[in-house]
Amino acid sequence: MEDNYVLEISGVNKSFGGLKALSNINLKVKEGTTHAIIGPNGAGKSTLLNTIIAKLVPDSGSIIFAGKDLTDGMTPHGINQLGVSRVFQTPEIFPELSLLHNVMIPAFATRDGAFKFDVFRWLRNETQLKSEAMHYLDDLGLADSCDIRAGSLSRGDKRRLEMAMCLIQHPTLLLLDEPTAGMARHDTNRTIELLKQIKEGGMTKIIIEHDMHVVFSLADHISVLAQGAIIAEGKPDEIKGHAKVREAYLGTTEL
Amino acid sequence: MDSINPSSKRKDSLGLIIFIIVVLTAPLWGKLIGAGYPDLLQKFAIFGLFAIGYNILFGLTGYLSFGHAVFLGIGSYTAAWSFKLLSMNPVPAVIFAILLSGIFAAAIGYVSLRRTGIYFAILTLAFAQMGYNLAYSVLTPITNGETGLRVLRDDPRVLDNAFGVQIEGSPVGNFFGIEMTGYSGYYFCAIMLILGFYLAMRVFRSPFGMKLVAIKSNQTRMEYTGYNPRPYLLTAFVISGMYAGLAGALMVIVDPLAGAERMQWTASGEVVLMTILGGVGTLIGPLIGAVVIKYFENIFSAINDSSLQATFNFLPEWLENIVVTIVSPFVGDGWHMTLGVLFMIVIIFMPGGIMEAISRLTAWIKRMRE
Numbered sequence: 001m002e003d004n005y006v007l008e009i010s011g012v013n014k015s016f017g018g019l020k021a022l023s024n025i026n027l028k029v030k031e032g033t034t035h036a037i038i039g040p041n042g043a044g045k046s047t048l049l050n051t052i053i054a055k056l057v058p059d060s061g062s063i064i065f066a067g068k069d070l071t072d073g074m075t076p077h078g079i080n081q082l083g084v085s086r087v088f089q090t091p092e093i094f095p096e097l098s099l100l101h102n103v104m105i106p107a108f109a110t111r112d113g114a115f116k117f118d119v120f121r122w123l124r125n126e127t128q129l130k131s132e133a134m135h136y137l138d139d140l141g142l143a144d145s146c147d148i149r150a151g152s153l154s155r156g157d158k159r160r161l162e163m164a165m166c167l168i169q170h171p172t173l174l175l176l177d178e179p180t181a182g183m184a185r186h187d188t189n190r191t192i193e194l195l196k197q198i199k200e201g202g203m204t205k206i207i208i209e210h211d212m213h214v215v216f217s218l219a220d221h222i223s224v225l226a227q228g229a230i231i232a233e234g235k236p237d238e239i240k241g242h243a244k245v246r247e248a249y250l251g252t253t254e255l
Numbered sequence: 256m257d258s259i260n261p262s263s264k265r266k267d268s269l270g271l272i273i274f275i276i277v278v279l280t281a282p283l284w285g286k287l288i289g290a291g292y293p294d295l296l297q298k299f300a301i302f303g304l305f306a307i308g309y310n311i312l313f314g315l316t317g318y319l320s321f322g323h324a325v326f327l328g329i330g331s332y333t334a335a336w337s338f339k340l341l342s343m344n345p346v347p348a349v350i351f352a353i354l355l356s357g358i359f360a361a362a363i364g365y366v367s368l369r370r371t372g373i374y375f376a377i378l379t380l381a382f383a384q385m386g387y388n389l390a391y392s393v394l395t396p397i398t399n400g401e402t403g404l405r406v407l408r409d410d411p412r413v414l415d416n417a418f419g420v421q422i423e424g425s426p427v428g429n430f431f432g433i434e435m436t437g438y439s440g441y442y443f444c445a446i447m448l449i450l451g452f453y454l455a456m457r458v459f460r461s462p463f464g465m466k467l468v469a470i471k472s473n474q475t476r477m478e479y480t481g482y483n484p485r486p487y488l489l490t491a492f493v494i495s496g497m498y499a500g501l502a503g504a505l506m507v508i509v510d511p512l513a514g515a516e517r518m519q520w521t522a523s524g525e526v527v528l529m530t531i532l533g534g535v536g537t538l539i540g541p542l543i544g545a546v547v548i549k550y551f552e553n554i555f556s557a558i559n560d561s562s563l564q565a566t567f568n569f570l571p572e573w574l575e576n577i578v579v580t581i582v583s584p585f586v587g588d589g590w591h592m593t594l595g596v597l598f599m600i601v602i603i604f605m606p607g608g609i610m611e612a613i614s615r616l617t618a619w620i621k622r623m624r625e
Contacts, residue, residue: 105466
C-alpha cells in the first residue's frame, strides 16, 4: 500500500540549557489521518508542536511539510500560508473584536495572503466571507453570540472560537493542543463529533490530548512521548496494550 | 470596544454628510462659541487632520509614536520650499509635503517598528529629537535654523514665473487667484480635512483597518493565522506620517513660515493628548480632542493677570489677591498646567475620552426614557 505523508519529522532535537526537551524525534503523519500525541506533563508535546509552526527552532533535524523544510528559516505566517493552522493550549483569539470578526480575519489571510492593502474595500461588502464565517460559528454553536466581544467568552467557548478560526482556513494540517481542556463534558462530546466530521473531509490532524476518551474516539495513530523521546507508536489498540506506555503514562488511568 | 463597528452604509453616509455640513458652516457656529475667527478655525482643521492621521497608527494598531511632529516639520519645510522654488499655489506644496513625509515615515517606521511598546515609543522620540536638532542647527542652509524658513518676494518660483503670476507685497499662498488667508485659507484646510476624514473612514471600515485592530488585539495570533504584521504596521505608520505632513504643509499655506519648534517633542506629545482626550481608536474622537485643546488653549492662554483681576474684582481685595495667585499659574503661558489637570481627569475617570463620555451619556438618556 502506498502511503502519502503530510508531515515528516526526522531527527529533531531541542534542548533548553541543560534540559533535553526533544531527543531524536522521528514522526510521520499520514494524509487524512488523526495522529494523537500523548504523554505525561512535560514530555515535550507542546514543544514538538512549537517546532512545527516555527515558534521554536529545533537544534537539529528537519520537518518536511508540502515539500518544504519548516525548520529552515520559515516564518510562522509563512507556515500558516502553506496550510498549517493551530489551536493553542491557551486560546489565542482577538479579545477586543467580535466573534464574527475573529473568524473573518483568518479567512482573509487564506484568501488574500500574508499582506494585502485593501483599504478601498468596504468590510461590510464582504458578504460571502461573512456568511462563511457565520457557517463555522454555527457549526461550533457560537452563531447566536456573533456580535459580542470575544474576550467576554468562557474559556471553553474561546477554544471553540479558536477552532472555528482554524477550520475556516481549510488547513491541510490542523494542530490541536488539548482542544477540549476546560470544556464541559457536553461540549467535549460535541467537539469530538465535530472533529470526526472534519475527518471525513480529509483534513490531517495532530492532536495533543490528556483526555483518553477523546484520544481513543478520534485517533487513527498514537505516538507516546515521555521525557522528550517517542517511547511507543502504533494504532490505538496496540498502544492500549503496550507495557512501556502503561508504565510511563497510562498506569494510573483506567482504560 | 470594537472600534471597527459593524456600520451600515446609510449610517456612514449620514455621518459624512453631517460632518461636511459642520465643517463648512464652522465660521457661523464658531461665532456662537467665540471661535469665529479664521486663525483658530484653521488650527482646528490642521490639528484635526494631524490627530485623525495619528489615530490610524495609535488608535488602530496601538503603537504609541512619540515623534510624529517630525513629519509635521518635514511637511512644513517641504511646503515652504515648494513656495520658494515652484509656486505660491498650495497644490504642489501639499503634494510634495505628503510625498516627502511619506518617504521619511517609511524610513523611520522601518527602523522603529523593529521594536514594540515603550522601545518603539522611545525610538520614534529619538528620531523626532534628531530631526528637531538637525533642523535647528546642522541643516540651517535648508531650514534657516532658529529664525525659521521664510518665503520671500524675490524667491525664484519657477512655475509662477513661467505662467506670469505676479506676487505683490509679502507672498501668501495663492490657489489660482484665491489668497490663502482668512476664511479662504480656512476653507482650503476644511476641504483637506473632509478628504482626510473620508479616507480615515475608508481605512476604519475596510478589511485592512480590521486587520490593524487585530494586530493591536493579539499580534501573536495574527502571525500564526498567516499574516505578516510588519508591512501592515509600516503602512499604518506611513499613512499617519503623510497626514502629519499634510497638516504641516497647511500650516505653511495659511502662514508662509516654517520653524523648527513645531518638530519639538511637545508637539509630538500634544497629538497624543488630542487623540486620547477625544477617544483613541474612534473615528471622530481625535478631531474633537484637537478642537477642544486648541479652543481652550486659545481661551486660557489669552488670560493674563490684569484680566484675572478684572474678573475677580467683585471680591474683597485680600480674597481677590489670593484667588488671582492661585488661578494665574493655570492661565496665560501656564495653560499647559490646565491641560495637564484636564488630561489627568480624563485618564483617571474616562480612559475612552470624550467619545466614551458621549456614549455613556446617550446610554444613560436611553435608560432614563425607558
